Amino acid sequence: MAHNSVENLNRYNHIVYGLQEQVHKLEKQIKEVEQFYQSTADALQNGFQSKDEKPPKMPLKRASEEMQNEVMRHFSKILTEITQHKWVWPFLEPVDVKGLGLHDYYQVIKKPMDFSTIRRKIKAKDHSRYKNVREIYEDVRLIFMNAMTYNNEKDDIYVMAKTLLEKFEKKWLNLLPKVDKAESELSKEEADEQLNKKLAQEATYANRATGLSAELSKVETALRNLKSTLISQCRKLSGPEKIILVNGFAQLSEDNLTKALQIIIENDPNFKPTDEIPILDIEAQSDYTLWRLYMLVKQTLDEGKNLITHEDSMEENKHNAKRRKIE
Structure with a gap:
């Protein structure tokens, strides 16, 4: 490395830190994609009878809409016929509980109903509006059931x-057959819409996965280029630097010694330590490997931790360092 190695090192550390942050963000996005596929795999599988079956396509116009409209037209006729009957007058408006002195009416009838209320709910524009014709049917039936519940069988x-x-x-x-058919068609269309929605989400996440793969590839390329740059700028360790490496290596804890051996193995796959205390040939290592070992040792020394506590004298430490033959 040149005389401005410290500045270069700081710059490279900044680059590496930026790449790490980018990788963390990508990993988070990848996890989201994986969770999506995990949560929808079963639903998508159940949505098809076979792998070759194509997903259903929604028609340009909902078939159920016209069927529902037809049902409503027929039901409106029924409603008109009933409300025009000569006996319907007691049921057209809410029961005059106070005027008729029906003091126990609300104790017996929990949900009062009349045709004016039904008409209002049919025309409503808010949440009180009927959702389907069955709800109207239930309320019409409720009108008559309330009257039969509160009054005696012999009453008019x-x-x-x-x-x-x-x-x-x-x-x-x-x-009823037309009602059932319209509801069946509506259910089918809603199921198809839900399935198509999931398929659209899958396509979106598939595109995201492709993009993430490309981004990860860019990061990998940047790291390879950075490594090549570092290797090309490596110089040989100076004498004092070799002394720091040798003495520091002798003080590495077991964990940091394992890291040091891993650095050597990464750049020399054929290296296999055979002794309990590894003996390394400094001449067999590249300048890049030596620099990585040197930076590990120097960082450990600067932090003042993860070092072996020796009771031996300084002379004994030097003797052990020579035995390891570490440059």
């Missing part, structure tokens, strides 16, 4: 309610 209101309910149920049964 009871008889009127029972008669109208029977007429209404008969007309409803005739309409």
